Each structure stands twice: as structure tokens, then as C-alpha cells.
Amino acid sequence: MKLTTLCYVIKDGQVLLAMKKRGFAAGKLNGPGGKFEPGETPEQACRREVREEVGVELIDLEPRGIIRFMFEGKPDWDQDCHIFVAQGIEGELQETEEMKPEWFPVLDLPFSRMWESDTVWLPGLLAGGKVNMRFHFDGEAKMLGYEEV
Secondary structure (H helix, E strand, O other), rough: EEEEEEEEEOOEEEEEEEEOOOOOOOOOOOOOOOOOOOOOOOHHHHHHHHHHHOOOOOOEEEEEEEEEEOOOOOOOOOEEEEEEOEEEEEEOOOOOEEEEEEEEEEOOOOOHHHHOOOHHHHHHHHOOOOOOEEEEEEEOOEEEEEEEE
């Protein structure tokens, strides 16, 4: 089980999403984030991943929960993902080899370009909530079900 992070920066009624350009989930929009390095805390991993993927520092980072993503027949895809929200950034967003960042209105998210599971939990998170869930996917990354834990 991999340990990962996702971060959603909310500023002026918009949320920062980034299109994954390569590897797992290429072509999907998501919050920046990624895998922990040895010895990192969830917050350290989140800050480093955001810096590496979109070139900015986070302001007022707040942990909001954990989501376990499970994939049938693909145990190397399984992850416990620490979810964070930040209230702003320092620096200028940069497109990297990994991600292309873009701002979207919180009330008009491009769900057709995101993970199917995002429709279940992301609106509540962006409205100030917390999340503690488990999602089940098949080996093609189609959502099979979910539960709160």
C-alpha cells in the first residue's frame, strides 16, 4: 500500500487542479500530490510534491482526512491518500513534465475530466468538510463502490 497525498488549493472561489501528463492517471485532472519519500510526514510529502509538480509553496495547509483507493487485481495501485486543503500559494504556477496546473471555479468543476470518485467526496471537501473513505475500483480504474470509514 503506497502512502500518497493530494492537495486542493482554494483561492477566490477557485480551486487549483492539474492535468497529469504522464504515468498513472495520465490525462486526468486532480489536485497536485504524490508519493511519500522515506521519513516524510504527510505534510512534508504534500508540500514537496506540490513544489515539484506545479512550482509553488502552500499557504495555510490543513489536513482534511484520508482516502483509501483499492484496485482489483492491481495491488501496486492501492494507496492511502492523505488529503489536504491550502488557502493560497506563494510563487507562480509552472507547468512541469508531470503536471499542467489550472484554476477552476469551485462551483463548476470539470468532473468529466476527473476521477469518477471525485464527484462523491470533493464537493464536500471544498465546502469545508473532511473525508475518511474507502473507494473500490476494478483493474481498469472504473469505480465499483465506496464507503465511509
